[in-house]
Amino acid sequence: MNQRQRELHDQIKNASGRLLLSHNQIDAAGAMAIAEALKVNTRLTELGLRGNQIGDIGARAFAEALKVNKTLTTLNLRGNQIGDIGARAFAEALKVNTTLKTFYLNENFLTKTGINALMQTGNTKCTLEGLDQQQRVTVPAELAQIAARAAAHPKPQPAVNLAAEIQQLRSDLTAKDKTLQQLRSDLAAKDQELATNKQELATRDQALAAKDQELAAKNRELKSALDQIDVLERNQAAGGSFSNFDGPIAQIPLATLVSATNNFAADSLLGEGAFGRVYGASLPGPRVAIKKLSAESKQGTVEFKSELDSLSKFRHANIIAILSYAEEGDERCLVYEFMPNGSVRDRLNRKNNTPPLTWSQRHRIAADVARGMHYVQTAFPDHVLFHLDLKTDNWLIFVRAAKHLDDKSYLRTQNVQGTAAYMCPEFFAEGRMTIKTDVYAFGMILLELATAAKPGPRLKTDMRKAVKTQKFIEMLDSALKPSEAELRSISELLTLAMECLDDAADDRPSFGSILVSLDP
Structure with a gap:
């Protein structure tokens, strides 16, 4: 310029x-x-x-x-x-x-x-x-x-020699061509590597598919075996079940149970409830479950023997049989037949990688629980029996406590034991227990069977809203893949659950009407 x-x-x-x-x-x-x-x-x-x-x-x-x-x-x-x-x-x-x-x-x-x-x-x-x-x-x-x-203003002349510039451009082009050839070679190598990886992946996919088929076959075999067990348990011959003998419950020495459980060692412990701890042991004969009653039960010898007399008369396919008992001083134990399949809660949680319960199995569990509880409450015309700790941690239903009451009377106590998530509002407000107390707990169990969620007031509140808005499908157990017919069954069961969970005890259905709804 x-x-x-x-x-x-x-x-x-x-x-x-x-x-x-x-x-x-x-x-x-x-x-x-x-x-x-x-x-x-x-x-x-x-x-x-x-x-x-x-x-x-x-x-x-x-x-x-x-x-x-x-x-x-x-x-x-x-x-x-x-x-x-x-x-x-x-x-x-x-x-x-x-x-x-x-x-x-x-x-x-x-x-x-x-x-x-x-x-x-x-x-x-x-x-x-x-x-x-x-x-x-x-x-x-x-x-x-x-x-x-x-x-x-003539056009400016090139400041460099044109021939030299062309030569430089050719040199640059040759270098770029070599670079391009190297990139092509690298790309071909990558393509070959990718093809090899695809072949290996295809081989692994085939092996995985074979394993999936093998696992599916094993699951079918397991489901068939479980179904056969269900049938056998429901239709077991009289000579092959603990639940079909009559007569008083036999007393055995406490020392026998102490020896069988290695003095109630922790490695024998199966579980713990509101009324005591349960241990697994092998006495002469089949494996048994031994419940060591809690010292806080405050039950005297006369009351304990009276209760055993009542329980000895319980003979039902859906109630675990009491085989024998032991009593020395303040130490009391009950010996039950052993149930190897675990609890409903274990199966809902798929403990030990067990397959998920199908809807038909869950519905059958609900009907069996209702059938057992209907028997508990109607077995003796002159008095009513309570369960007081009904929950999914029990695989089959058995009586934890029994109280003699008229049909319309109720029990008021400061020493009732149970699991809070399953307890009815009148217990928390007044300490009052009736035959509808177990109905409330049963309603919570129905919600667990459908959702696999933890029990409690939140589950009840959320499901009540979901049923009202017809959005209950969002709350179902993800392991369930219900058909249209099963969805209708689930809807009916959830409606029944809400009736069982009614805040007013008198408005809850009886186990007799529940059984009609579940097992018409």
């Missing part, structure tokens, strides 16, 4: 707001200096260059600047020497520029060709002033002046 061009460049570069350079004899070189400055200026918004000597060369420089500049809103090039070549350059710039709002190009040398190019840019934000009117027609004198100025 010469001094004049440098001054124009710096003036534009540092300008802000509005700048007028009209009638300053700015030619192509000056226009290119101004254009370079516009590329970096971020404060100039209006530029007036009216009446200068800017032609197509300068116009092309301005067009390149407009592609970059983001602040200029007004550009006035009225009365210059811009032709169609410059107009086409501006048209390309307006396709990408979104900040220029007003552009003056009247009194230039534009023809219809250049005007049409400018009008077809698709830019709707920029207003083009004076395109189709006030355009000048070139005369020989003006053409001579333009030619003279062009001759005064």
Whole structure:
């Protein structure tokens, strides 16, 4: 740049707001200096260059600047020497520029060709002033002046030797070609590795599919075996079940149970409930479960013997049989037949990777519990028996405690034991227990069978809302895949559960009516 061009460049570069350079004899070189400055200026918004000597060369420089500049809103090039070549350059710039709002190009040398190019840019934000009117027609004198100025600014010659530049380009191309060949070779190796991995993956998938089929077959075998066990337990012959003998419960020495459990060692412990701990042991004959009653039961010898007399009369397929007992001083133990399949809660939790319970199995469990409890409450016409600790931690139902009451009377006590999540509101509010207390606990068990969730007030509240809005499917155990018929069965069971969990004890159904609903 010469001094004049440098001054124009710096003036534009540092300008802000509005700048007028009209009638300053700015030619192509000056226009290119101004254009370079516009590329970096971020404060100039209006530029007036009216009446200068800017032609197509300068116009092309301005067009390149407009592609970059983001602040200029007004550009006035009225009365210059811009032709169609410059107009086409501006048209390309307006396709990408979104900040220029007003552009003056009247009194230039534009023809219809250049005007049409400018009008077809698709830019709707920029207003083009004076395109189709006030355009000048070139005369020989003006053409001579333009030619003279062009001759005064010859095109710069290459600063480097063309042959050397071509040689360098060829060298670069050869290097890039070698790089490309290496990349192709690497890609082929990766493709081969991928093909090998796919083959290995396919082989593993086949092996996995075979294992899945084998596991499915084992699950079918297990389900068949469990179903057979269910049938055998429900239809066991009289000679093969502990539940079918009659007569008083035999008393055995406490020392026999102490020896069988290694003095009630922890490794013999099966579980613990509100009324004591249960141990597994092998006496002469089949394996048994020994319940060591808690010292807090505060039950005397007379009451204990009376209770044993009542329990000895319990003979039902859904109630675990008491085989014998031991009593020495304050130490009392009950010996039950052993149930090897674990508890309902264990199966709902899929403990030890046991398969999930099907809906038919869960429904059968509910019916069996109701059948056992109906027997408990109706076995003796002259008095009523309570369970008082009904929950899913028991696989089959057996009597934990029994109280002799009239059918309409109730028990008020400060020493009743049970599991809080299953206890009815009247117990917490008044300490009152009735035959409907076990019905409330049974309702909570029904919710557990459907959802596998933990029991408690939250489960009751959430399910009541879900049943009311018919959105109970979202709360079901994810292991269940119910059919349409099973969904109807589940809906009926949940409705029954809500009736059993009624806050008013008198509004809860009896086990007799529950049994009719579950096992019509």
